[in-house]
Structures are given as C-alpha cells and as structure tokens.
Amino acid sequence: MSAVKLDGKATAAKIKADLKNRVAALKERGVTPGLGTVLVGDDPGSQIYVAGKHRDCAEVGIASIRVDLPATAGQADVEAAIDELNASPACTGYIVQLPLPKHLDTMALLERIDPAKDADGLHPVNLGRLVHMVDAPLPCTPHGIVLLLQEYGVPIKGAEVAVVGRGITVGRSLGLLLTRRSENATVTLCHTGTQDLAAHVRRADIVVAAAGVPELIKKDMVKPGAAVLDVGVSRVAGKIAGDVALDVEDVAGYLTPNPGGVGPMTRALLLSNVVEAAERRLR
Numbered sequence: 457m458s459a460v461k462l463d464g465k466a467t468a469a470k471i472k473a474d475l476k477n478r479v480a481a482l483k484e485r486g487v488t489p490g491l492g493t494v495l496v497g498d499d500p501g502s503q504i505y506v507a508g509k510h511r512d513c514a515e516v517g518i519a520s521i522r523v524d525l526p527a528t529a530g531q532a533d534v535e536a537a538i539d540e541l542n543a544s545p546a547c548t549g550y551i552v553q554l555p556l557p558k559h560l561d562t563m564a565l566l567e568r569i570d571p572a573k574d575a576d577g578l579h580p581v582n583l584g585r586l587v588h589m590v591d592a593p594l595p596c597t598p599h600g601i602v603l604l605l606q607e608y609g610v611p612i613k614g615a616e617v618a619v620v621g622r623g624i625t626v627g628r629s630l631g632l633l634l635t636r637r638s639e640n641a642t643v644t645l646c647h648t649g650t651q652d653l654a655a656h657v658r659r660a661d662i663v664v665a666a667a668g669v670p671e672l673i674k675k676d677m678v679k680p681g682a683a684v685l686d687v688g689v690s691r692v693a694g695k696i697a698g699d700v701a702l703d704v705e706d707v708a709g710y711l712t713p714n715p716g717g718v719g720p721m722t723r724a725l726l727l728s729n730v731v732e733a734a735e736r737r738l739r
C-alpha cells in the first residue's frame with residue numbers, strides 16, 4: 457500500500473485564501489487584524505516557526521507585531537511584553553512562542569495573556585471553555601489536524617484514535633476536540649507511562665504522533681489503512697526528524713508528509729484565530 461498524502465501545505469493554502477477575503481472585508485469596516493508574537497531566546501526551531509507565522513501574515517494582509525527578547529530575559533521582562541500586547545489596540549491576537557527558557561514560569565505567563573487575545577487557544581480560560589464545549593479560540597495544531605482529516609474525507613465519527621503525547625499544545629487538547637459530539641471519536645491518550653504503546657497504536661484507525669521522539673511509530677505498529685499524522689518536530693543534524701518512521705508509508709492508508717503536513721496547518725489556524733478575534737470585535 458502506498459499512503460494517500462495528507463497535504464497540509466495545500467490545505468493551508470485554501471484556508472489562507474479564505475482568510476485573505478475575510479481580512480479584506482474587515483479592513484473595509486475599519487479593522488486591521490494584527491498578530492503579535494513573543495519569542496524569548498534563540499531556539500532555532502522557534503525562530504523558523506515565528507518567521508513563518510509573520511510571512512503568513514503578510515500573505516493574507518494581517519499586520520505583524522514581533523517582540524523578540526534575549527534568552528536572558530527575566531519573568532518581569534516577558535510580563536511587560538505581554539502587558540503591552542494586552543493593551544495594544546493594533547494587536548487583535550498574539551502568542552508566546554513555546555518552549556520558553558527553563559528559568560521562566562510558563563504557566564504564569566500564559567495566564568497573563570488576555571483570553572480575548574489568546575491566538576493559541578492555550579489560556580486556561582479558553583481550554584476550560586473547550587472542556588465545557590462552548591465557543592472559544594481552538595488550539596491551532598489540534599484544530600489543524602481535525603480539518604486536515606476532514607479535507608481528505610478520513611472518517612472521524614466512531615474512529616479509534618491513538619494520540620501519542622500528552623503535551624498541552626497537541627495531545628491533551630486534541631483529545632478534547634476529537635471527543636466533542638461533533639467529532640465523536642474514541643480517543644486513547646498515550647504517554648511515557650503507557651505500558652504497551654504498540655498495542656494501543658495497532659488498534660487505531662487514526663494515529664497522531666506528538667511525542668517528540670524520532671521514529672517512535674514503526675511500520676509494524678500501524679494497522680493497515682490507518683491515517684497517520686506526524687507532529688514530531690525534533691531536529692537531528694539541522695533537519696526535521698518526525699515521530700513516524702518513513703516506511704510507515706507502506707502500510708498506512710493516509711500519511712502526513714513532514715515537513716508539509718501538520719506544521720502549515722498549525723500556522724493557518726493561528727491566522728484563523730486572529731481573524732476570528734477581529735471579527736468578534738465587530739459583533
């Protein structure tokens with residue numbers, strides 16, 4: 457079997473084309489959406505992702521506000537940057553790029569973001585809204601994964617899904633999304649304490665690998681025909697190393713390329729949250 461490619465780049469391009477029209481409509485009504493980013497330190501991956509987010513903004517007409525702080529920035533410095541973006545009328549939504557340097561208190565900083573400007577959907581208030589299944593900005597990678605599966609007609613309702621990795625940006629919040637009544641999947645959230653990972657993955661119709669362990673998901677762990685989404689962004693010798701071994705392609709029914717799969721969808725859904733926040737202002 458040679459898997460159907462779940463093309464995130466092409467799907468993101470469609471989403472961005474729609475956003476471009478919505479941004480133009482907002483501008484006609486006197487509102488220019490603006491995305492802010494706070495990047496602390498010089499992690500090479502984070503630098504690339506933040507640069508990509510601002511390139512996307514230019515493509516769809518969203519204004520960019522970029523705050524870059526040195527790795528030595530203290531808690532108070534990052535708090536000041538957040539307070540400024542909370543107060544800035546030009547910024548309709550923003551993110552603090554993760555991971556932050558270890559000396560910073562990530563949770564305290566995420567909580568300081570104005571929930572109405574939380575473009576990542578990771579503020580505890582917005583995650584709480586997701587738990588309660590009420591309207592809120594959705595976390596970008598999980599939302600992108602759901603839209604990518606829908607774009608290719610991969611059945612989600614009733615599917616057995618193995619999510620590997622319990623981080624807040626992907627695994628934990630994806631479980632919340634996929635178990636909403638509108639998706640109705642059955643999710644097993646696997647993590648480093650899972651006893652027999654292969655057994656859980658082998659049962660799954662959809663596998664989402666978001667553990668950050670290169671080639672964790674091997675060909676013999678995947679049910680023939682399953683959809684496999686690789687969220688891994690480890691860097692080995694400067695190149696992206698995904699969580700899924702390359703030969704999984706021989707057995708999977710659908711597979712994301714990496715790069716070109718989940719990453720571009722994450723960025724497109726970030727823009728979507730910024731545009732939605734600007735539209736909400738006009739309601």
Ligand SMILES: Nc1nc2c(c(=O)[nH]1)N[C@@H](CN(C=O)c1ccc(C(=O)N[C@@H](CCC(=O)O)C(=O)O)cc1)CN2
Nearest residue numbers: 504505551552553554555576625715716717719720722
């Ligand atoms: N505040 C946040 N920080 C992080 C998040 C997040 O959702 N919010 N997720 C990840 C990284 N991430 C988002 O910032 C991200 C990862 C990958 C890409 C992407 O476009 N990847 C490209 C390849 C780019 C390259 O050459 O390396 C692709 O897959 O084609 C965008 C965003 C952690 N931090």
